[in-house]
Amino acid sequence: MIQELTWNRKDLLTIEELSREEIDTIHALATQFKTTLGRSQKKLPTLRGKTIINLFIEPSTRTRIAFEIAAKRLSADVTLVEKAASSLVKGESLRDTAQVVEALNADMIIIRHSAAGSPAYLSQIVDIPVINAGDGAHEHPTQALLDTFTMREKLGHDLSGKKVTILGDILFSRVARSNVWALLKLGAEVTLAGPNTLVPKQFEELGVTVEYNLKKALADADVVMLLRIQHERQTSSHFPSLGEYKALYGLNRERAAWLKPEAIIMHPGPVNRGVELDSSLADGERSVILEQVTNGIVNRMAVLYLCASAANQTSETAI
Amino acid sequence: MSKLIWIKNGRVIDPANKRDGVGDVFIRDGKVCAQPDAEALKRAEVIDAKDLIVAPGLVDIHVHLREPGQTHKEDIRSGSRAAAAGGFTSIVCMPNTTPPADNPGTIRRIMDSCERNAVVNIYPTGCLTIGMKGEQLAPFGSLHAEGIVAVTDDGLCVQNNEIMRRALEYAQHFNLPIMDHCQDMSMTRGSVMNEGYWSLRLGLKGWPSAAEDLIIARNVVLSQHTGAHIHMQHVSSAYGVDILRRAKQRGVRVTGEAMPHHVYFTDEACKTYNTNFKMNPPLRSERDRDAVIEGVLDGSLDIIATDHAPHAPDEKDCEFDTAPFGIIGMETALASCLEVFVHRKLCDLPFLISRLTHRPAEILGLPKGTLSEGVDGDVVIFDPNESWTVDPLHFRSKSSNCPWNGETLRGRVKRTLVAGETVWLDAPGFTI
Numbered sequence: 001m002i003q004e005l006t007w008n009r010k011d012l013l014t015i016e017e018l019s020r021e022e023i024d025t026i027h028a029l030a031t032q033f034k035t036t037l038g039r040s041q042k043k044l045p046t047l048r049g050k051t052i053i054n055l056f057i058e059p060s061t062r063t064r065i066a067f068e069i070a071a072k073r074l075s076a077d078v079t080l081v082e083k084a085a086s087s088l089v090k091g092e093s094l095r096d097t098a099q100v101v102e103a104l105n106a107d108m109i110i111i112r113h114s115a116a117g118s119p120a121y122l123s124q125i126v127d128i129p130v131i132n133a134g135d136g137a138h139e140h141p142t143q144a145l146l147d148t149f150t151m152r153e154k155l156g157h158d159l160s161g162k163k164v165t166i167l168g169d170i171l172f173s174r175v176a177r178s179n180v181w182a183l184l185k186l187g188a189e190v191t192l193a194g195p196n197t198l199v200p201k202q203f204e205e206l207g208v209t210v211e212y213n214l215k216k217a218l219a220d221a222d223v224v225m226l227l228r229i230q231h232e233r234q235t236s237s238h239f240p241s242l243g244e245y246k247a248l249y250g251l252n253r254e255r256a257a258w259l260k261p262e263a264i265i266m267h268p269g270p271v272n273r274g275v276e277l278d279s280s281l282a283d284g285e286r287s288v289i290l291e292q293v294t295n296g297i298v299n300r301m302a303v304l305y306l307c308a309s310a311a312n313q314t315s316e317t318a319i
Numbered sequence: 320m321s322k323l324i325w326i327k328n329g330r331v332i333d334p335a336n337k338r339d340g341v342g343d344v345f346i347r348d349g350k351v352c353a354q355p356d357a358e359a360l361k362r363a364e365v366i367d368a369k370d371l372i373v374a375p376g377l378v379d380i381h382v383h384l385r386e387p388g389q390t391h392k393e394d395i396r397s398g399s400r401a402a403a404a405g406g407f408t409s410i411v412c413m414p415n416t417t418p419p420a421d422n423p424g425t426i427r428r429i430m431d432s433c434e435r436n437a438v439v440n441i442y443p444t445g446c447l448t449i450g451m452k453g454e455q456l457a458p459f460g461s462l463h464a465e466g467i468v469a470v471t472d473d474g475l476c477v478q479n480n481e482i483m484r485r486a487l488e489y490a491q492h493f494n495l496p497i498m499d500h501c502q503d504m505s506m507t508r509g510s511v512m513n514e515g516y517w518s519l520r521l522g523l524k525g526w527p528s529a530a531e532d533l534i535i536a537r538n539v540v541l542s543q544h545t546g547a548h549i550h551m552q553h554v555s556s557a558y559g560v561d562i563l564r565r566a567k568q569r570g571v572r573v574t575g576e577a578m579p580h581h582v583y584f585t586d587e588a589c590k591t592y593n594t595n596f597k598m599n600p601p602l603r604s605e606r607d608r609d610a611v612i613e614g615v616l617d618g619s620l621d622i623i624a625t626d627h628a629p630h631a632p633d634e635k636d637c638e639f640d641t642a643p644f645g646i647i648g649m650e651t652a653l654a655s656c657l658e659v660f661v662h663r664k665l666c667d668l669p670f671l672i673s674r675l676t677h678r679p680a681e682i683l684g685l686p687k688g689t690l691s692e693g694v695d696g697d698v699v700i701f702d703p704n705e706s707w708t709v710d711p712l713h714f715r716s717k718s719s720n721c722p723w724n725g726e727t728l729r730g731r732v733k734r735t736l737v738a739g740e741t742v743w744l745d746a747p748g749f750t751i
Contacts, residue, residue, distance in 0.1 A: 093637055115638035116522040117592030136640070138522030174522060205516050 005029075006170040008094075010129040010311040013119045014139045014305050015181040023185060027149050029302035030295070033073075036090055037298065046305055047076035050107040053078045055097070056133070057088065058114040062269055062293070063133050063143070067110050069302035075094045079106075081088055081162045081249050094118060095125050108308060111135075116174075129307040137172045143268050144178035146299040148186055151223055154264050160187030165217045167193045167249065168227030168276055170203065171238070175268045176227060191219035197238040214249060218258045226251055226276045242275050256286070264288050321348050323359055324739050329368025329700060333375060335675035335689040344373055346696030353692055354678045359697075368700050369664055371733055374672045376408025376439075376697030378679045379649060381498075381552055381576060381624035384410075384441070386432060387425065388417025393629035393717050395429070396436040398649075400715035400751065401613035401622045401627070403743040405649035406732040408697035409440040409680065413473045414451070421457040421665065423444035426465035438742040438751055439735075440697070442685060446488050447472040447497065453479055456486055461637040463493040473497035473552060474599070474644075476534055478504055480541070483564040487547035496683060497552045501534035501559070502600065511640055513586040513601040521589060523639060524678045526601050528556035535559045539566040542573050550682055551575040553626050555600040557610030562669055564619035574682050575620040579648055579655040580722060582612050594642035595722045598628065612659065615674060622679040623671075625652045629718030650714050651723045654730035657703055668703065705731035 006021040015023075036042060052071045056064055064080070071078045071254035081101070083089060088097055093112075101109055108129045111119050123130040134140040148159065155162055164183050170176045170192050180203075183190050190208040192199050201210050211217040218224060230244055239245055251265070256278075265277070265286045273279045282289060324346040331342045346353050355363070382666075384398040393401075395412075402410050407551045412429070414420030420429065426443055433441045445462035449455045451472045459470055470490055474648060483499075490497055507526045512518050514525020531554075538549045539562060554560055555576045563575045580598065585605050588596040609644060614620035628645025635642050653675070660671050677688035686694065708727045711719030733741035742751055 093633070097634060113638070115640040118638045120592055121638060136522050137524075171519075177520075177522060200519060202516055203517055260680065 003039065003188060005306065006318065009311050010307050011119070011121060012131050012141050012173070012307055013124045014132065015141045015144050015178045015185075016139065018069065018185070019184045023145065023148065024111070026145055026299060026302045026306065027152065029305065030149055030298040033298040033301045034295075036202055037294070040074055043075050044073060045075050047074040049077040050308060051105065051228075052076045052078050052108045052110060052304070053101050053106045054078055054110050055081065055101065056112045056135070057083045057118075057220040058112050060112050060134065063112060066296040067133060067300050070297050071304055073297065074301055079151065094122065098122050098125045101177075102128055106316060108304070110131065129311045131303060131307060134174055136174065137177070138174050139178045141172040141178050142296070142300050142303055143175050144182040145303065146292055146296040147179055147225065147266060148182045149270070149295050149299050150266065150288055153291070153295070154288060155222055158187070159183065159242045162188045162222045163191065163220055164188050165191040165193055166224040166225045166253065167251070168198070169229050170199045170227065172196060172230045173199070173227050179225065180206055184208070189197070191221070195239055195245075210219050215258050218255065221259060221263055223264050223266060224251065224259060227268070227277060228270065228272055242272070246275050250276055251281060256281055266292060268292070323347050323355060323363040323738065324366065324503070324696065324728060324736070325360060325363035326366045326368050326373055326698065326700065329351055329371045329373035331373045332370045332669050332672050333690040334669045335677035336691060338690070339367045339416065339669050344690060344698060346698070346739040348734070349568055349696050351690050351694050355630065357726075366700070366734065371700050371702050372668065374677045374699050374701070375688050375690050376699050376735060377406045377653065377675045378685065379407045379625050379627070379652070380411040380622070380679045380683055382410045382412050382478065382627045382649065383415065383629065383645070384412040385415060385629060391631050391717070394436070395432045395441065396499065397715060397717045397722060398627070398629070399437040399439045399441060399648050401647070402439045403735045403737070403751070404648070404732065405651070406653050406699035406701060406717045406735050406743075407439060407649055408699065408735060408737045409442065409685060410649075411442045411444060411468060411683060413445045413471065414444050415474050419446050419451050420444070421449050421451070423458070423461040423465045426462055426467060428552045430466055439737050440687065442466070442468040442683070444469045444471050444498065446470065447477055448482065451475045453477045453482060458496060459490055459493055464496060467495070467520060468685065468694050469496045469498050469550070471500070471552070473498065473500045476502040476504065480537060483537070484541050484545060487541055487545040491545070491547050496548045496550050497536055498552050499534070499553050501531050501538065501554070503530040503533045506530035506533070511597060512589045513603045515586060515604050516683060517586045517589055519607055521592070523589065528558060528607060530605060531556050531600055532558045532562060535562045539571055539573055543571050546572065547574040548574070553578045553581065553600055553624070554614065554620055555603050555607060555611060557607045560610045560614035560619050564614070564617070567619065571679045574622070575614070575622045576622050577620045579652045579659075582608060582615070582659045583617070583655050584608075584722060589639070592639045594637065594639055595646055595720050595724065597639060597642050597644055598626070598646050599644035608726065612665065615660070617714050621674070623652070623656055623674045624679060625649050629716055630720050631718060632720075635720045647711070647714070647716050647721050650716065651721060651728065653701060653707060653732060654728035655723060656706070657730035658728055661703065696736060698736045699732060701730060701732045702736040703730050705729065707731050
């Protein structure tokens with residue numbers, strides 16, 4: 001399809017380890033896949049005969065479905081393994097589960113897990129490609145790929161110097177971490193904003209700006225990305241209440257007026273409507289939330305294709 | 320006929336007796352003795368220690384032997400052999416066994432097993448509270464009668480200040496020191512590594528050093544209040560070291576220990592999610608590491624101990640979040656400390672050896688850690704410069720959860736003697 005791909009990874013574990021060229025490669029391929037979306041026959045034969053396991057140790061709807069659709073568009077067979085319906089609840093270790101999956105002749109594992117680092121651990125156990133669909137508060141690489149892809153569509157291919165503000169629960173957010181790495185690699189300037197209990201100043205050591213003044217954080221942003229307050233990850237009181245969060249940090253019409261007119265509003269979903277984002281803004285003209293979802297399909301198609309190809313090359317070389 | 324051992328030609332370092340020079344050590348019938356007459360020397364078993372260091376056997380007052388109840392990880396037989404291989408001749412075992420050592424029967428059982436299975440001296444500790452639940456005092460008196468040398472709820476720091484206060488008072492009846500694992504549990508729920516840059520970056524739940532400092536400070540206050548001796552286990556934070564330093568200046572009866580892993584590694588080591596870098600308290604920042612080193616050098620931290628904490632391979636082979644805390648350390652302690660302190664010229668050999676011998680023994684009142692005439696002939700003979708590459712599969716420990724796996728270290732234990740008996744020899748095929 002594309003000549004001279006910069007890609008030789010069978011696993012996609014983090015954005016942190018990717019080069020800018022690798023991100024460009026994924027985006028270029030995703031752009032091509034996007035042209036097929038309008039066809040009545042959406043399926044491509046690329047991964048025909050491949051079996052992909054969606055190993056979802058932590059619940060997910062949107063990411064799981066997006067991966068499933070991406071895989072099916074490439075003609076792969078997809079099987080879902082969820083924690084509740086697997087031997088993991090019987091005490092089987094992740095190692096054993098992974099080895100069983102591999103022994104079932106699966107060709108690829110897509111893993112979502114509440115424990116940070118588990119995709120890297122898994123990739124040391126199995127030879128088949130491992131795709132990280134979100135590991136704890138660590139990374140969610142395909143989310144950052146689709147987010148930056150969406151930004152490139154809206155702001156132009158070159159994101160250098162563009163200002164992106166990520167607002168909300170950064171501490172527990174894998175989406176924030178992956179986006180920070182992706183945006184820095186693409187030359188954008190990143191500001192993290194929110195209450196200091198959820199946005200420690202120390203994040204600045206990653207090369208971003210931490211801003212507690214919401215008005216300043218929004219004023220010159222080209223993109224504002226809102227994150228959900230993740231009650232399920234907060235083991236202690238990081239914030240008094242959703243009501244207080246809404247009052248101090250929720251993006252409403254009044255605060256949206258601080259933004260530049262052309263600034264776009266993003267959210268990885270699921271949205272707590274009326275908490276971090278007013279409904280009218282979520283559904284408004286500046287919102288690109290649904291385009292993010294669509295772009296999630298093509299970026300994941302690109303990742304599946306590239307990792308599968310790299311794995312094929314490795315195994316063919318080995319023979 | 321009496322049995323005489325003559326260790327000759329080595330550099331004998333016996334810090335308690337301010338001895339440092341090439342010379343001889345004699346052991347008659349298991350006890351260190353003065354130079355015998357020429358006739359006796361002819362019949363002595365000679366150990367040539369040329370170019371080697373001869374020192375009192377090392378003393379580790381913080382070891383988990385996992386017996387009874389968790390013997391798939393370690394037991395007294397394997398743990399004592401691991402100690403011997405690391406140059407340790409006296410070790411103090413923690414009470415978090417199954418069942419916990421909170422009753423005289425369990426202590427007696429441990430002592431009986433030591434009698435049958437141990438190749439080094441083992442001193443047990445007892446729990447501070449029943450079941451280590453932090454609610455009801457353990458029977459210190461009965462435990463003391465069975466031979467415990469300290470009380471501690473190691474790993475499960477007593478959160479209730481009233482209980483801690485009463486424990487400190489009551490322990491004084493028996494002159495029992497209290498050893499405390501300093502951790503405020505309310506600040507560390509779900510935490511798996513040091514809170515800081517690396518925890519933010521790795522998305523792992525942080526264990527802030529303040530949670531350690533709070534309890535160190537609490538213990539200083541309670542020691543001041545009760546007059547009791549509290550020993551702070553595995554101090555890992557810069558501020559914690561400073562609290563101890565200031566408390567000591569005011570004459571409070573507190574002591575502290577440093578761990579080889581806390582002076583060797585930092586939390587950056589967690590970046591590959593390798594569970595052999597997960598322990599409690601966690602590896603901390605460079606600043607903390609440097610402060611712990613400084614604390615050892617200026618005496619704010621009195622001693623070095625290992626917190627040897629074996630876990631079976633399948634227990635550590637999992638996600639970082641779910642792995643148990645703890646690493647093994649006895650077989651790498653001397654070499655890793657030599658690397659940090661002596662090879663970098665931060666201190667001399669006698670200083671380091673004192674922190675691994677008579678100083679820890681003094682904290683718990685053990686008659687160990689010296690080569691004084693008449694004491695048990697516990698000796699370590701080591702080459703401070705010999706390089707070796709760590710391979711836990713060759714360890715005497717049952718477990719291999721060792722963060723130094725694959726590292727090349729300088730400092731090799733060549734021979735260990737307990738009461739004149741060789742319990743470790745760095746030679747292929749040596750077994751005991």
